[in-house]
Amino acid sequence: MGDDSAVEYLARTDVVHIATEPRAGGEIVTPIWAVVVDGVPYVRSGYGTSSNWFRRARRDGRATFVDGRHRYPVAVEVVDDEATVDRVDDAYRTKYARYRGPLRGMLAPELRAFTMRVTPR
Numbered sequence: 001m002g003d004d005s006a007v008e009y010l011a012r013t014d015v016v017h018i019a020t021e022p023r024a025g026g027e028i029v030t031p032i033w034a035v036v037v038d039g040v041p042y043v044r045s046g047y048g049t050s051s052n053w054f055r056r057a058r059r060d061g062r063a064t065f066v067d068g069r070h071r072y073p074v075a076v077e078v079v080d081d082e083a084t085v086d087r088v089d090d091a092y093r094t095k096y097a098r099y100r101g102p103l104r105g106m107l108a109p110e111l112r113a114f115t116m117r118v119t120p121r
Helices: 003-012 052-060 082-095 100-106 109-114
Strands: 015-020 028-037 040-044 062-067 070-078 115-120
Touching: 003 028, 003 040, 003 062, 003 070, 003 115, 015 052, 028 052, 028 082, 040 082, 040 109, 052 062, 052 070, 052 115, 082 100, 082 115, 109 115
Parallel strands: none
Antiparallel strands: 015 028, 015 062, 028 040, 040 115, 062 070, 070 115
């Protein structure tokens, strides 16, 4: 699958599935939210470092998104640029507006530090 396919999947799908690898090996798939801002995908941990997927992705700098038989390997990196994180917040507000309660949690100021840029590999 090409880069465009990964970006399209993350843009069009409300609940995406991110696969990360525990130290013991194997793979764990976790449902999360993702947004795309100006063609660049982002994800955020709604539970900070309590999210196992986030810790594994940050440790490895990579993950894979899974859509049925399709797999989209990606690199991930934490974003600390305030202007970018503001735009990610806006994208979450737009894409997930109908999920008011969970969205409020995802936009909590303390969770902004757990925003990751996704780069298709």
